[in-house]
Structure formats: C-alpha cells, structure tokens
Amino acid sequence: MRLLLDTHIWLWNFQDQRRLGRRVLRYLQDRENELWLSPISTWEALTLNYKGRIRIKEDLTTWLARATAGTHEAPLTHEIALVARQLPLHQDPADRILAATAEVLDLTLVTADERLLGLGTIRTMANR
Helix, strand or coil, X not given: CEEEECHHHHHHHHHXXXXXXXXXXXXXXXXXXXXXXXXXXXXXXXXXHHHCCXXXXXXXXXXXXXXXXXXXXXXXXXHHHHHHHHCCCCCCHHHHHHHHHHHHHCCEEEECCHXXXXXXXXXXXXXX
C-alpha cells in the first residue's frame, strides 16, 4: 500500500509512536508499504518549530534527513495545485495540498484529522 502521511502522523511516527493507533502503526511498520511525504509537511513541521509548538533540538538539515529517511518525497506539481484549489474542502492550504497529492498520485492519506476523512474519491486511513 502507498501511504501519504499527514504531517502529524509523520511527526508522531518519528517522535512519539504512542500517539498512533495500533492499526496505523502496523501499516507504517510493514516494509511492504511505501511511506510518502509531501514537502508541505516539511514546511508545516519547520513552521511549528519556528512558532515553538514543537521542538527540534538539532540542526534542521540533520533533523530533516533523519525524519524523512525511508520515505518517498511526493512532488508538488501544478496539477496538484489545481486539484487542491478545486477540492470541496476547508481552506487550510496544507490540508488541501495533502488531499490533492493523495488524489493525483493515487495514495492513501493517513490522518487523525476528521475533516480529511471520507473525502469522496480520495482514499484515507484514520488513525485507529
């Protein structure tokens, strides 16, 4: 299965796996599954660090290399931007980009955000 990690799922998987549901943790640890990450999640994490909502205690370049190890980098394309704008979804730009990335690249979006679950043709997996 090809799994696109919402920002919080990625951070929890990297820093605090206790916050992940058993089912999701099983899928994330299964080497048969591909883990995908959007650059928008990197931007969100670095913004959270800047605002003091999370603490990255090491050099950001080193942290990013460790935090993204084992993931595939999802492209951020013009098509994804167009789909993101067209989605019938709340206005959070990061959520729109993630949902559009899942749709365009045919990935399953793993999230705990109720607003992103059940988005019609976009496959999602709840943090359970």
